[in-house]
Amino acid sequence: MNDLNKFLKVAKDIIVDPGSDIENKIINKIKNISEEDKKILDDDFKEFLRRSNSRLYFFNKKLKENSGLMVLIGMLGIAAAGTFLFLEYRNYKKQKIV
Amino acid sequence: MIEGNDSEKNRVTSDETLVAKSKNGDKAAFEELVRKYSKYVYTTAFFMVRDTHEAEDISQEVFVKVYLSINGFRGLSSFKTWLRKLTVNTCIDKLRLRKKTADKKVSLDSMIEDGTEILLYEFNQNVEKFFQDKETVKEILKIMVNLDESYRIPLILRDLQDYSYIEIAEILKKPVGTIKTNIHRARKIIKDILIDK
Numbered sequence A: 001m002n003d004l005n006k007f008l009k010v011a012k013d014i015i016v017d018p019g020s021d022i023e024n025k026i027i028n029k030i031k032n033i034s035e036e037d038k039k040i041l042d043d044d045f046k047e048f049l050r051r052s053n054s055r056l057y058f059f060n061k062k063l064k065e066n067s068g069l070m071v072l073i074g075m076l077g078i079a080a081a082g083t084f085l086f087l088e089y090r091n092y093k094k095q096k097i098v
Numbered sequence B: 001m002i003e004g005n006d007s008e009k010n011r012v013t014s015d016e017t018l019v020a021k022s023k024n025g026d027k028a029a030f031e032e033l034v035r036k037y038s039k040y041v042y043t044t045a046f047f048m049v050r051d052t053h054e055a056e057d058i059s060q061e062v063f064v065k066v067y068l069s070i071n072g073f074r075g076l077s078s079f080k081t082w083l084r085k086l087t088v089n090t091c092i093d094k095l096r097l098r099k100k101t102a103d104k105k106v107s108l109d110s111m112i113e114d115g116t117e118i119l120l121y122e123f124n125q126n127v128e129k130f131f132q133d134k135e136t137v138k139e140i141l142k143i144m145v146n147l148d149e150s151y152r153i154p155l156i157l158r159d160l161q162d163y164s165y166i167e168i169a170e171i172l173k174k175p176v177g178t179i180k181t182n183i184h185r186a187r188k189i190i191k192d193i194l195i196d197k
Helices: A001-010 A022-033 A043-052 A054-067 A068-096 B001-021 B029-048 B050-074 B079-097 B108-113 B134-145 B149-160 B166-173 B176-196
Strands: A014-017 B115-120
Touching: A001 A054, A001 B134, A001 B149, A001 B176, A014 B029, A014 B149, A022 A054, A022 B029, A043 B050, A043 B079, A054 B166, B001 B029, B001 B050, B001 B079, B029 B050, B029 B134, B029 B149, B079 B115, B079 B149, B079 B166, B079 B176, B134 B149, B134 B176, B149 B166, B149 B176
Parallel strands: none
Antiparallel strands: A014 B115
């Protein structure tokens, strides 16, 4: 399986040559965009555009993909806050005694 | 390794410049983006829809979408990542609309005879990369392209497009567990066929 992974990694660099002048076809298409073509910017695309430009969406995505890390950061945060409160309380007690 | 990182950085910087110029209406800059990424988009589309003409149509559609909405691209991800996601989304929409490719067998060999060539490129360089196991990679792609859609699409998204399992599950609207199982089975099918040969 390790070998397969190695080959699949290489396969990422694969380019299928279309055998036709695809670049110029696309460029010509762009030069001649009709009103009809603009209909491809449908609701699904608008939703894609909105999500791909949303920091909140990217943050949520990272949160989902690294849930373990987020839990760890959360626990460390709670531990830090707990330590801070404990130290503050101890100082307060000391001052009260003095 | 360091050279690779530098070239990656240069590519991204150059993309940022081209995107910025395109946003300002510089058509030459947009054409440069088309030249740079058209084959990349075509290849992604081809492996997903397994049809040369449809892959060409999708490539055109993707770039029309990019052209019409480039001002809305804020650059939270790299241009290449954005383009890749847009291509994959467009392909998934097509696959949902057309289930005809599900049982279609595709012969990469016959495509090569028809003039379609499969090359191993160092990204964005016009020289073919030297790779001694090239035939094995081609063999793997031949098997991959004929896998059942439920195996092929998750495998392509995971292994060729670097999507996470969660992202694939969201795109294909299937549970993460199913996606992981299908990818595992797809890899096993490829491995078994390779061993038998």
